[in-house]
Amino acid sequence: MIELLDVCYVRLGTKDIQTSTDFATRILGLEVSESSRNSRHLRSDERGHTLYYHDGDPNDHVVGFEISSNDDLDSAAATLEAIGNEVYRGTRDECDSRHVRDFISFREPSGLKIELVVRPEVLGKRHFPSRDAGISGFSHVGIFSQDCQRDEQFWTQVCNARVSDRIGDVPLLRVNEIHHTLALVPSQRGGLQHINHQVDSTDDVMRSYHLLKEHNVPIVFGPGRHPTSGARFLYFQGPDGMTFEYSVGVSEVDEETYRERQFGFEPFSLCMWGAKSNLDGLEN
Ligand SMILES: O=C(O)c1cccc(O)c1O
């Protein structure tokens, strides 16, 4: 079994690196930690980077997960190859550009590229974002799934993820004590559905709601509250059509006593305040 410790970064291609950087710093509230002609590393917490933009195809998405050691990386590679996945080992240069000791990559069943990473860099220097959005860190991703039941099996049976809740057949999956690190959202396509950052307070969610509207950033869903994790949330659209979420108050799970719950596939399962969802794959 592959043991995922946490999600550690997202890598996104973009047709316009400057527009994407401006959005990430001036609107979303991240900090540029490294910059080259065709790429930006962006910080949201103590980690060296949690989002990476590079010149390229906006449909090129990668999600990185941390695992604990090189031994675990070798056994993960063997596990994935044994079930028919092609596994790629990162070169020294590729590891250096990610600020990780080692990584492998493969494609999950719906086609999204996943990197399993050992020893991602943490910085002693305090995170100092360019806009005070109240971000406390990168927390979870939604990924599109062409077959939620098949993909849930992959994540739970190969990668040791656990189901915290299901909304219809949409599983919210945890890899540690946080309610979910991964959500599988039905779609014909693969790739990333949304990128979540936690903020400090409901005030931060509401302050951003007004700021985003002032800047004509499309609001996709919210403000609202998820009955599943308990988080107050706001979803909005960033560059290249990517959806970003701010949320606060996501619950933690006691592994010994928690039992997964089944929510109906209906609007109040997504928002207990009654907001209507325009989320791709979760419209109501
Ligand atoms: O936080 C949640 O519970 C949640 C539920 C549905 C979809 C999401 O993106 C979520 O973050």
Ligand SMILES: [Fe+2]
């Ligand atoms: Fe989310």
